[in-house]
Amino acid sequence: MTSTDKKVGDSPAGKNREYTADSAAAGVEEIIRMLEGKWKLVILFHLFGGRVLRFSELERAIPAISQKMLIQQLRQLESDGIVRRIVHPEVPPRVEYRLTDWGQSLCPALDALLQWAERRPDA
Incomplete structure (x- = not known):
């Protein structure tokens, strides 16, 4: 996996997605929103x-x-x-x-x- 200052790799099986620092942060924020409470x-x-x-x-x-x-x-x-x-x-x-x-x-x-x-x- 590459560092988050460039691209984040190792996406879930079946998904060929490359993440940037911004898109990785947005994805993690969405999951945290699902779990907050x-x-x-x-x-x-x-x-x-x-x-x-x-x-x-x-x-x-x-x-x-x-x-x-x-x-x-x-x-x-x-x-x-x-x-x-x-x-x-x-x-x-x-x-x-x-x-x-x-x-x-x-x-x-x-x-x-x-x-x-x-x-x-x-x-």
Whole structure:
């Protein structure tokens, strides 16, 4: 991969895209926008590893989140293609959430960010 002061390489499989510093920054800003919010990362970490959770299970797993906020965050993650909402046609309706393949592929990137943050020199 080349440095970001010229072009950023190693684009995702199937995409032949060359990034400039500006386009790379814009792409990362868009992904950060998708993940911003107090609860989105917490929701993602509960769903990593192929876990499928019902709405009520997510509520119990994250007791500090309000029902309204959980619904909002899940809807945003779903509209961004990170989370898949599965509605089972039964009475009462059963709704489950899981990560899309693309959402699951975010796990190594977040792990790398966490490891990078742990190497931060003492300020």
